[in-house]
Amino acid sequence: MTADHAIALARTYGADNYAPLPVVLARGEGAFVFDTAGRRYFDFLSAYSAVSQGHCHPRIVKALVEQASTLSLTSRAFHNDRMGAMLERIARVSGYEKVLPMNTGAEAVETALKAMRRWGYEQKGVPDGTAEILVAEGNFHGRTTTIVGFSDEPDYTRHFGPPTPGFRLVPFGDAAALAAAIGPHTVGVLLEPIQGEGGVRIPPDGYLTEVRAACTRANVLLCFDEIQTGLGRTGRMFAFEHEGARPDLLVLGKALSGGLYPVSCLCADDRVMRVFTPGSHGSTYGGNPLAAAVTLAALDVLEDEKLAERSAELGGRALERLRGALRGHPAVREVRGRGLMIAVEYHEKIARAVAHELCDVSVLAKDTRGDVIRLMPPLVIREDDLNAALDLAIPVLARESRASASGPDDLQ
Numbered sequence: 001m002t003a004d005h006a007i008a009l010a011r012t013y014g015a016d017n018y019a020p021l022p023v024v025l026a027r028g029e030g031a032f033v034f035d036t037a038g039r040r041y042f043d044f045l046s047a048y049s050a051v052s053q054g055h056c057h058p059r060i061v062k063a064l065v066e067q068a069s070t071l072s073l074t075s076r077a078f079h080n081d082r083m084g085a086m087l088e089r090i091a092r093v094s095g096y097e098k099v100l101p102m103n104t105g106a107e108a109v110e111t112a113l114k115a116m117r118r119w120g121y122e123q124k125g126v127p128d129g130t131a132e133i134l135v136a137e138g139n140f141h142g143r144t145t146t147i148v149g150f151s152d153e154p155d156y157t158r159h160f161g162p163p164t165p166g167f168r169l170v171p172f173g174d175a176a177a178l179a180a181a182i183g184p185h186t187v188g189v190l191l192e193p194i195q196g197e198g199g200v201r202i203p204p205d206g207y208l209t210e211v212r213a214a215c216t217r218a219n220v221l222l223c224f225d226e227i228q229t230g231l232g233r234t235g236r237m238f239a240f241e242h243e244g245a246r247p248d249l250l251v252l253g254k255a256l257s258g259g260l261y262p263v264s265c266l267c268a269d270d271r272v273m274r275v276f277t278p279g280s281h282g283s284t285y286g287g288n289p290l291a292a293a294v295t296l297a298a299l300d301v302l303e304d305e306k307l308a309e310r311s312a313e314l315g316g317r318a319l320e321r322l323r324g325a326l327r328g329h330p331a332v333r334e335v336r337g338r339g340l341m342i343a344v345e346y347h348e349k350i351a352r353a354v355a356h357e358l359c360d361v362s363v364l365a366k367d368t369r370g371d372v373i374r375l376m377p378p379l380v381i382r383e384d385d386l387n388a389a390l391d392l393a394i395p396v397l398a399r400e401s402r403a404s405a406s407g408p409d410d411l412q
């Protein structure tokens with residue numbers, strides 16, 4: 001199929017809820033993707049960090065194919081012989097006693113919200129129907145009506161109301177403001193340790209520790225959404241490890257399955273997870289054998305190929321190089337990152353134009369919030385490939401003048 005035809009079909013029959021760059025991808029391998037004409041691109045988005053293990057990793061593909069031809073879905077009405085091993089593995093990797101498997105990130109966040117509310121009513125003694133959960137300005141936790149109801153990004157929320165009650169926004173990165181907002185009905189705090197869609201916003205040092213302490217003091221559950229930051233992306237297995245601020249609930253997704261299949265989960269200790277009783281929550285596909293086989297292989301790759309360590313080393317060197325190259329540049333406000341989660345923030349909303357220009361030089365990256373370009377290659381990228389990509393990207397990132405953004409912002 002030609003690129004033009006593929007784009008025409010998507011335009012004709014698809015809903016208009018995305019504004020993709022005009023590139024039609026047909027194949028992927030490791031850190032690279034190829035378009036319909038066979039042109040090779042560096043993937044510097046990694047499907048928002050879902051493809052940390054690289055495209056079509058042979059070990060994960062093998063697990064998928066073998067399990068797909070053996071048993072794929074039974075529903076949770078019956079046991080299956082693969083789910084237990086996946087839960088045990090995620091529990092070991094995350095350090096939590098219990099794991100509840102779902103499919104997409106948003107579903108796992110919803111699972112965490114339900115867990116915190118029930119815990120609030122049944123353990124903390126908050127009057128039924130009054131629970132409050134604190135969330136951060138600039139948050140992104142998915143696209144369900146409840147989740148977008150507590151977003152402050154107009155593109156995510158406009159005319160999707162009325163919002164679900166029981167959520168309150170506090171400034172991101174301000175632990176004192178968060179502590180002051182905790183009231184008698186507060187049951188939980190939901191945060192991204194680094195805001196991804198919000199523009200790779202890294203909170204001040206000590207923030208996660210102070211939030212942890214405030215939650216403990218007030219008997220409030222702390223939940224980190226590490227769907228994007230988790231599983232090696234920031235140079236540690238989990239971003240909360242940078243400060244040793246272990247949350248009560250941890251939400252994972254994206255790279256949990258290495259980009260081959262949607263798998264997400266909630267991790268928590270039994271004192272929280274036991275609020276779920278038979279019939280109280282579920283998912284037809286959650287915990288299916290195919291998901292389990294893929295997740296086990298994806299975590300094997302993550303550990304055996306030491307992807308968190310690679311992310312720390314390669315990310316540190318890439319950040320240094322980008323900072324050196326863009327230092328003092330009049331258009332650039334800041335270059336920041338943790339591991340291979342790196343962002344260039346501009347003073348003006350030109351990031352969409354920059355993404356187009358990066359595409360022209362075969363680097364696929366993504367603007368977010370208009371003024372930020374996110375650079376997030378698969379964690380398996382070879383160092384010489386990373387450097388080759390930066391050789392191509394830096395002159396574009398540092399271009400002195402450009403027409404302002406072409407076309408509307410595309411938000412995840």
Ligand SMILES: *Cc1c(COP(=O)(O)O)cnc(C)c1O
Nearest residue numbers: 104105106140141142196227228
């Ligand atoms: C991507 C993402 C989600 C939503 O995941 P989906 O699989 O798209 O539902 C939630 N939280 C964060 C931090 C994310 O990056």
